[in-house]
Amino acid sequence: MEKIVYEAVSGLADFVRCYESDFLIMQEQKETVMRKKELQTAKNQLEQARRRVAEIDRIISRIYEDNISGKISDERFGKMSAAYEAEQKELEKSITACEEKLKEADKAAIDLRMLLNGLREFSMVRELTPTIVNTLIQRIEIHNNDKSSGHCYVKVDIYFTAVGMIDIPTKQELEQLRADYLKRVQSA
8 A cells, every 4th residue: 555655646746846837737727717716706705795794784773773763663673683683694604604615725725835845845755754645645545346357456546635636647638738728828
């Protein structure tokens, strides 16, 4: 197992050392337009929810004053107040969810920087240490034996921090990646 992990980390470290800009392009492509739109939507929802919570506070103050001055009955005030407070609680849950989503996006960016630093550091080290493994690897999945070809194989998936599973591309795939990136940059 240690040999498998070492080879995976070593291969990725070598790839990043030689093709760091291409690695970053690959990660940018993974971070699709959909994800960017999703984060922008979360930011917009967060801002709208915060504004609505502040507006509800003002509304509750006004209906309280209207109740005190006798413009609305105690029963009506109770119903309106309960409805606004229920809406406010739902908005606060939405705010918490949006803030968590945005924190996760920030954490992913930090994790990518940690991964790059760890891979640069690993290219000088020739053995795995717990620190390196904990820095670079998010999780390892070991699948059941496969004896279909007459030999016994065990599939091992290694998920790296911030980037997940990585398939190191061939030269042709790298050239296509660069060409696609240049087209995208020139059209933007």
